[in-house]
Amino acid sequence: xxxxxxxxxxxxGATTLSFLAPALIGIAVxxxxxxxxxxxxxxxxxxxxxxxxxxGLDNYRRMADDPFxxxxxxxxxxxxxxxxxxxxxxxxxLSMLLTQLRRGTGFFRTLFYLPALVPPxxxxxxxxxxxxxxxxxxNHFLSTIGIEGPLWFNSPTWAKPSLVLLGLWAIGDLMVIxxxxxxxxxxxxxxxxxxxxxxxxxxxxxITLPTIRPVVLFAxxxxxxxxxxxxxxxxxxxxxxxxxxxxxxxxSSNFGFPEGSTFTYPLWLYTVGFRYSALGYANALAIGLxxxxxxxxxxxxxxxxxxxxxxx
Amino acid sequence: xxxVLDQPSVLTAPAPDRKYQRQRRLAWIGKHSxxxxxxxxxxxxxxxxxxxxxxxxxxxxTADYWPNTWHPENYVRVFQVTPLPHYLLNTVVxxxxxxxxxxxxxxxxxxxLAKLKFRGSNALFLLVICVMMLPPQVVTxxxxxxxxxxxxxxxxxxxxxxxxxxxxxxxxxxxxxLLTIPSEYxxxxxxxxxxxxxTLLRVVLPxxxxxxxAAGLFQFFYCWNDYYGPLLYTSENESSWTxxxxxxxxxxxxxxxxxxxxxxxxxxxxxLIVIFFFAQRAxxxxxxxxxxxx
Numbered sequence: 001x002x003x004x005x006x007x008x009x010x011x012x013g014a015t016t017l018s019f020l021a022p023a024l025i026g027i028a029v030x031x032x033x034x035x036x037x038x039x040x041x042x043x044x045x046x047x048x049x050x051x052x053x054x055x056g057l058d059n060y061r062r063m064a065d066d067p068f069x070x071x072x073x074x075x076x077x078x079x080x081x082x083x084x085x086x087x088x089x090x091x092x093x094l095s096m097l098l099t100q101l102r103r104g105t106g107f108f109r110t111l112f113y114l115p116a117l118v119p120p121x122x123x124x125x126x127x128x129x130x131x132x133x134x135x136x137x138x139n140h141f142l143s144t145i146g147i148e149g150p151l152w153f154n155s156p157t158w159a160k161p162s163l164v165l166l167g168l169w170a171i172g173d174l175m176v177i178x179x180x181x182x183x184x185x186x187x188x189x190x191x192x193x194x195x196x197x198x199x200x201x202x203x204x205x206x207i208t209l210p211t212i213r214p215v216v217l218f219a220x221x222x223x224x225x226x227x228x229x230x231x232x233x234x235x236x237x238x239x240x241x242x243x244x245x246x247x248x249x250x251x252s253s254n255f256g257f258p259e260g261s262t263f264t265y266p267l268w269l270y271t272v273g274f275r276y277s278a279l280g281y282a283n284a285l286a287i288g289l290x291x292x293x294x295x296x297x298x299x300x301x302x303x304x305x306x307x308x309x310x311x312x
Numbered sequence: 313x314x315x316v317l318d319q320p321s322v323l324t325a326p327a328p329d330r331k332y333q334r335q336r337r338l339a340w341i342g343k344h345s346x347x348x349x350x351x352x353x354x355x356x357x358x359x360x361x362x363x364x365x366x367x368x369x370x371x372x373x374t375a376d377y378w379p380n381t382w383h384p385e386n387y388v389r390v391f392q393v394t395p396l397p398h399y400l401l402n403t404v405v406x407x408x409x410x411x412x413x414x415x416x417x418x419x420x421x422x423x424x425l426a427k428l429k430f431r432g433s434n435a436l437f438l439l440v441i442c443v444m445m446l447p448p449q450v451v452t453x454x455x456x457x458x459x460x461x462x463x464x465x466x467x468x469x470x471x472x473x474x475x476x477x478x479x480x481x482x483x484x485x486x487x488x489x490l491l492t493i494p495s496e497y498x499x500x501x502x503x504x505x506x507x508x509x510x511t512l513l514r515v516v517l518p519x520x521x522x523x524x525x526a527a528g529l530f531q532f533f534y535c536w537n538d539y540y541g542p543l544l545y546t547s548e549n550e551s552s553w554t555x556x557x558x559x560x561x562x563x564x565x566x567x568x569x570x571x572x573x574x575x576x577x578x579x580x581x582x583x584l585i586v587i588f589f590f591a592q593r594a595x596x597x598x599x600x601x602x603x604x605x606x
Contacts, residue, residue: 013430016424016508018509019420019423019424019508020420020421020436022420022477023418023440023477026474026476026477026479027440027477027478030451030474031443031451034451034455035450035451037454038450038451038453094350097343097346097347100343101343101347103344104347108351110592111351111355112350112351112354114354114358114585115354115357117581117585118358119580119581120539121556121559121580122559122577122581125560125573125577127357129574135373136375137375137377169354173599176596176599176600177600177602222445225445225447229447231449231539232540235560236539239561269449270544273456274456286449286450286451286452289447289449293445296445297446
């Protein structure tokens with residue numbers, strides 16, 4: 001490329017900058033600056049009324065013996081290990097089923113997708129009602145066929161599985177992504193395999209799955225990221241199932257109900273910061289979350305080609 | 313719907329004999345039965361909520377599914393006896409203003425990232441992805457302090473003002489869409505003497521309408537559903553509460569009126585479902601764009 005006169009280059013640079021200015025300011029003010037502050041604050045101790053006081057690594061040492069933190073890490077890990085794979089398997093299953101239907105594909109696709117549109121808070125309220133141990137229709141139905149239903153959101157064992165059910169119900173977005181991937185598998189591959197006598201499961205294992213593998217990776221990474229910030233459903237389910245939801249301040253004393261079983265990491269971070277006003281410690285927790293989320297993001301970015309489209 | 317989704321089933325092969333045909337018919341019935349059963353399970357929660365919202369408050373406390381008497385007037389009462397109108401207004405203000413502002417600030421940035429060559433564009437794009445991927449809780453405390461120092465907590469401003477400065481997910485989605493527009497169109501406009509801004513406004517915008525629609529829908533839905541933001545910034549002042557926040561605390565104030573709580577819940581989801589049916593195409597396309605490319 002031949003060098004252009006300085007004036008042209010400056011003007012071109014100025015035009016590009018004018019396109020990017022709002023976004024650059026946004027990233028600097030609402031992301032980079034607060035991220036830097038969080039790192040600094042994580043070495044300090046303060047609340048809403050006091051000035052940050054340098055305490056070195058105290059907050060990080062405190063993380064090592066905080067039983068609630070340990071519990072919230074366990075809960076979040078449980079969600080990563082169960083919630084993410086279950087949702088991926090569910091979405092692949094639904095999209096495979098849709099490709100196999102001869103009639104009403106569009107109708108069923110819309111039906112399966114619709115719950116993804118329901119606001120999380122509304123969906124959580126609906127599920128707490130549906131799964132109400134005494135008078136809820138699910139346990140009522142189970143008792144008519146002779147099964148004694150669990151306590152669902154009111155049981156420390158079943159509260160997280162109930163959240164998984166809620167997540168499965170709202171699987172629509174993931175299903176649409178997998179549906180596009182599954183339909184992108186060349187039909188000629190299936191025909192060749194059919195001629196070789198491969199059955200449906202073999203065709204799925206040896207053709208569909210390898211072809212959609214990048215989408216599975218994408219879904220796994222975004223699923224883990226989603227689980228790391230899982231807040232709304234856990235917060236609302238805990239407050240409503242406990243029967244005495246948020247009053248006034250909107251900050252509930254019933255987060256994590258029952259027995260801390262729905263205390264996810266972000267929920268604990270929020271509680272430490274905004275209920276206990278231990279802002280320094282909350283920032284240390286935030287930095288912990290940042291490191292883990294960044295590591296997971298980097299897995300995806302190593303496959304940066306996937307994100308950058310055709311032109312790069 | 314989009315053409316790619318309407319392709320016929322890919323697993324069909326010619327049917328040679330009758331035994332084979334019978335097997336296939338059985339498989340057909342089996343698959344459709346599974347689809348119908350799953351379909352019922354997917355709609356049940358919503359149907360149940362609607363039925364509950366039409367009962368008397370006494371019946372709503374029982375295990376009944378079917379209303380003894382129908383009370384559509386619950387939907388009027390919920391506006392009269394709860395702060396629902398207020399929540400609704402705040403939610404509309406937040407969702408509409410944020411969507412408009414985010415589009416205005418994100419489209420140029422997405423265009424620059426997709427179509428303009430400049431030094432550091434790759435690095436900037438990686439930064440956008442990082443912002444998009446990292447949990448919002450990481451920067452919650454410093455951001456809250458920032459807004460508290462500005463005296464704006466307790467209002468909707470901390471939710472709306474950032475929209476002036478773009479949104480990472482929106483920029484990402486729009487960029488992915490703009491990459492699909494052939495650069496020849498832009499080159500032609502430039503040869504005709506259009507500046508970059510005019511190229512964007514006159515040539516790119518009309519072609520990018522589906523992508524912009526998808527990005528706008530996602531932003532609107534995100535704001536409408538947002539619970540964490542309003543909880544963080546507005547919980548101290550009930551007059552700024554949005555639907556999500558209001559619904560979550562409804563239960564305590566109106567805990568015996570489940571029919572009204574469910575009526576409000578149905579009203580919170582209804583607009584989204586109506587919008588979806590009008591904009592299904594843009595929606596599905598948008599979701600597919602967020603997925604893996606290449």
